[in-house]
Amino acid sequence: MLKLDNHASGRHFLHIPGPSPVPPRVLRAISYQTIDHRGPEFGAFGLKVLDGIKKIFKTEQPVIIYSASGTGAWEGALVNVLNPGDKVLFYETGQFANLWRALGKHLGLDVEVVGKTGQDSWRWGVDASVIEERLRKDTGHEIKAVCVVHNETSTGVTSNIAAVRKAIDSLKHPALLLVDSVSGLGSADYEHDKWGADVTISGSQKGLMLPPGIGFNALSPRAIEGKNRTKCINHIGLGMKFSNPIKMVTGQQLLVPI
Ligand SMILES: Cc1ncc(COP(=O)(O)O)c(C=O)c1O
Numbered sequence: 001m002l003k004l005d006n007h008a009s010g011r012h013f014l015h016i017p018g019p020s021p022v023p024p025r026v027l028r029a030i031s032y033q034t035i036d037h038r039g040p041e042f043g044a045f046g047l048k049v050l051d052g053i054k055k056i057f058k059t060e061q062p063v064i065i066y067s068a069s070g071t072g073a074w075e076g077a078l079v080n081v082l083n084p085g086d087k088v089l090f091y092e093t094g095q096f097a098n099l100w101r102a103l104g105k106h107l108g109l110d111v112e113v114v115g116k117t118g119q120d121s122w123r124w125g126v127d128a129s130v131i132e133e134r135l136r137k138d139t140g141h142e143i144k145a146v147c148v149v150h151n152e153t154s155t156g157v158t159s160n161i162a163a164v165r166k167a168i169d170s171l172k173h174p175a176l177l178l179v180d181s182v183s184g185l186g187s188a189d190y191e192h193d194k195w196g197a198d199v200t201i202s203g204s205q206k207g208l209m210l211p212p213g214i215g216f217n218a219l220s221p222r223a224i225e226g227k228n229r230t231k232c233i234n235h236i237g238l239g240m241k242f243s244n245p246i247k248m249v250t251g252q253q254l255l256v257p258i
Contacts, residue, residue: 017156017206018183018206019205019206022211049065050063050065056185057192059193061193063216063217064217066217067214068213068215069203069213070202070215071215073201077199078103081226082107084109089114089134090104091114091126091130091149092113092116093122093126093152094153095153096149096153096180097147100147114131126149126159128160131146132167132170132171135167135173138173145176145198146177147178148178148179150179150185150188151184153183153206162191162195176198176199177196178198179197180201181202184202186209188207198219198222198226199219201216203215
């Protein structure tokens, strides 16, 4: 039996990167009666949310909202812009970079790890010059994407995303830039459009201070165009294709399980 006699009195505020405490006004909103997720009220609300979320990512482009955790949104990003066998660089910064890379491998991508190796590798953020050096050697443009974690929750190290974009552009390399900002968004500065991310992945339970279970992909025009070229390789069966939500006019999430 759980012993409850040693808790400090007063309101507890757990200082961890997430799931973060949900503000009382959000908790109150969650207690409202359910509305029809296929009805017009939900549709109007959906459109408002899809528009409002752009401000948080600082983007003018569409943001996809999934009924999924950050891991599901990782997958949504990979399967929509890449094909099995595509070569993808994952920068080693910590546990979440590792998990994302493992998912990429599982999905059939040809994964290559860059960054510092050994004991020291988790003490640093992304060094854009390492990515630049690797892409310079890729004269045949085999590398289709570069994946970096903006805020590596396992170490607390935040990386300079704009510098990575600059490195890619300085070589005129066509690789897409995929950024995990699951714990960065809403906590640290994040500028999807200005920094030139092609897909930014995030989740609800950290900087946004919501319960877990909502995942996001902010897109770029190149990411949207890419979805026409890719074969869906997702394995958790969420049918995560960008196409329908982008075309969505009713504001209802058409594809995701609810
Ligand atoms: C940086 C980062 N990426 C991805 C994830 C995975 O998100 P989730 O646990 O919502 O699947 C986390 C979760 O802590 C994270 O901190």
